[in-house]
Amino acid sequence: MAKTQTSHFLVIPFPVLGHVNPFMQFSHVVAKHGCKVTFLNTESSQKRANQAASASASASSDQTAARINFVTLPDGLDPEDERNDPLKFLFSIKTSMPPLLPKLIEEVNELDGGENKISCIVVSMNMGWALEVGQKMGIKGALLFPGSATTLACTDSMHRLIDEGIIDPQNGLPTKKQEIKLCPDMPSMDSSRLPWCTLPKPFFDHLLQEMQTLRLGSWWLCNTTHQLEPWAFSLSPKLLPIGPFIDQTTASFWQEDTDCLQWLDHHPPKSVIYISFGSLAVMDPTQFTELALGLDLLQKPFLWVVRPNNKGLVYPQEFKGCKGKIVGWAPQKKVLAHPTIACFISHCGWNSTMEGVYSGVPFLCWPFFTDQFQDKAYVCDVWKVGMGFEKDENGIITRGEIKKKVEELLADEGIRERSLKLKEMTLNNVDEGGQSSNNLNMFINWAKE
Numbered sequence: 314m315a316k317t318q319t320s321h322f323l324v325i326p327f328p329v330l331g332h333v334n335p336f337m338q339f340s341h342v343v344a345k346h347g348c349k350v351t352f353l354n355t356e357s358s359q360k361r362a363n364q365a366a367s368a369s370a371s372a373s374s375d376q377t378a379a380r381i382n383f384v385t386l387p388d389g390l391d392p393e394d395e396r397n398d399p400l401k402f403l404f405s406i407k408t409s410m411p412p413l414l415p416k417l418i419e420e421v422n423e424l425d426g427g428e429n430k431i432s433c434i435v436v437s438m439n440m441g442w443a444l445e446v447g448q449k450m451g452i453k454g455a456l457l458f459p460g461s462a463t464t465l466a467c468t469d470s471m472h473r474l475i476d477e478g479i480i481d482p483q484n485g486l487p488t489k490k491q492e493i494k495l496c497p498d499m500p501s502m503d504s505s506r507l508p509w510c511t512l513p514k515p516f517f518d519h520l521l522q523e524m525q526t527l528r529l530g531s532w533w534l535c536n537t538t539h540q541l542e543p544w545a546f547s548l549s550p551k552l553l554p555i556g557p558f559i560d561q562t563t564a565s566f567w568q569e570d571t572d573c574l575q576w577l578d579h580h581p582p583k584s585v586i587y588i589s590f591g592s593l594a595v596m597d598p599t600q601f602t603e604l605a606l607g608l609d610l611l612q613k614p615f616l617w618v619v620r621p622n623n624k625g626l627v628y629p630q631e632f633k634g635c636k637g638k639i640v641g642w643a644p645q646k647k648v649l650a651h652p653t654i655a656c657f658i659s660h661c662g663w664n665s666t667m668e669g670v671y672s673g674v675p676f677l678c679w680p681f682f683t684d685q686f687q688d689k690a691y692v693c694d695v696w697k698v699g700m701g702f703e704k705d706e707n708g709i710i711t712r713g714e715i716k717k718k719v720e721e722l723l724a725d726e727g728i729r730e731r732s733l734k735l736k737e738m739t740l741n742n743v744d745e746g747g748q749s750s751n752n753l754n755m756f757i758n759w760a761k762e
């Protein structure tokens with residue numbers, strides 16, 4: 314009988330922060346369970362991570378980190394390319410990386426005298442090609458989806474929605490405005506809020522093909538819990554909730570402004586409004602002005618993340634911002650856990666949604682694209698831990714609306730109570746014996762069989 318070996322995961326996120334971050338968290342979680350992790354990043358994504366790590370004083374040297382080994386492959390684009398054309402980026406990766414992966418796997422397998430070979434490949438959305446490589450090499454595979462289980466179940470239902478005439482295969486858009494349900498207990502959703510409806514048609518075609526490839530994965534792991542979206546799990550037996558990922562020590566791969574934590578220390582409990590729209594959303598200049606002036610009108614302390622790559626945004630002349638702090642990138646998980654945070658104005662990317670939920674912070678939802686509208690619907694209508702903004706007749710969220718909604722939210726005891734209950738319920742999952750914790754243990758054991 315062979316001796317019990319440790320699971321060795323090769324994890325391959327799509328190189329955008331909303332994927333790389335949950336993959337890093339997953340890597341830390343499984344490394345804590347004694348597994349070995351080889352983390353494959355693209356060269357350009359790793360370069361940015363290295364810059365952030367060398368600027369940070371808190372580079373981790375613990376045993377968990379020691380079990381994570383970073384390797385890179387080129388993404389096929391020129392090093393000087395800004396990688397801001399998502400389609401070009403996606404197709405370059407899909408063409409350049411697959412032929413290089415087998416050799417890299419062989420090299421990794423030869424380390425440690427061939428004792429600890431890769432036992433499972435874990436990929437994110439868009440990286441399904443690596444499951445094909447793994448299958449040819451006899452290595453097991455799984456998907457780790459960085460969005461909600463509902464988003465994945467919707468994307469997996471694309472063919473069905475086409476067959477039922479709900480989606481037009483010519484353009485990927487709904488054939489008419491209607492409310493749909495993928496299964497009886499699912500809260501109904503507006504068909505125009507399906508995750509790909511805000512994306513250009515080539516993404517729809519890509520997703521149709523990608524979902525077929527991702528079926529090679531034996532499990533579809535999600536950073537969620539069963540109670541948050543129970544209906545989703547009846548849609549595919551592969552879906553396995555293992556979240557929330559709560560490790561605050563995992564660096565976010567981009568350089569963080571940690572001074573804001575001391576700034577928060579100087580405020581009373583539940584007094585600061587935190588505003589962040591994740592790593593991709595770009596705000597329209599008019600809307601930016603309204604947000605800045607709305608924060609002034611509120612006269613409350615705020616911590617606002619304005620990414621330096623949000624080019625072309627200019628603060629309005631009359632903006633004072635005297636009660637606030639603006640940073641380029643915050644240590645968000647620590648910020649949300651800080652007792653001075655009163656509410657979270659969020660774009661509702663899934664990682665931010667989970668971080669807000671397990672920190673018990675009420676939301677003001679400001680979705681931009683893809684899954685963010687559906688995540689907002691869960692926050693506001695299903696879990697009832699937040700509110701949305703109304704646009705005016707010109708499609709703008711005005712400064713007056715921002716002031717009104719923040720004040721309404723902060724006065725709403727029901728929302729605050731539900732947020733704290735949801736936090737407790739969500740966190741119970743990752744305690745020993747909790748459902749997500751049991752699922753993760755099962756997955757780790759499966760991966761080493």
Ligand SMILES: O=c1ccn([C@@H]2O[C@H](COP(=O)(O)OP(=O)(O)O[C@H]3O[C@H](CO)[C@@H](O)[C@H](O)[C@H]3O)[C@@H](O)[C@H]2O)c(=O)[nH]1
Binds near residue numbers: 331591641661662
């Ligand atoms: O100042 C900041 C702002 C954000 N974050 C972190 O960045 C991540 C952002 O992830 P997410 O909230 O999911 O937003 P995006 O970066 O926009 O993520 C993309 O990927 C997600 C997962 O697929 C999708 O849900 C989103 O719609 C998509 O935009 C989170 O972990 C945050 O903690 C920081 O560390 N510092």
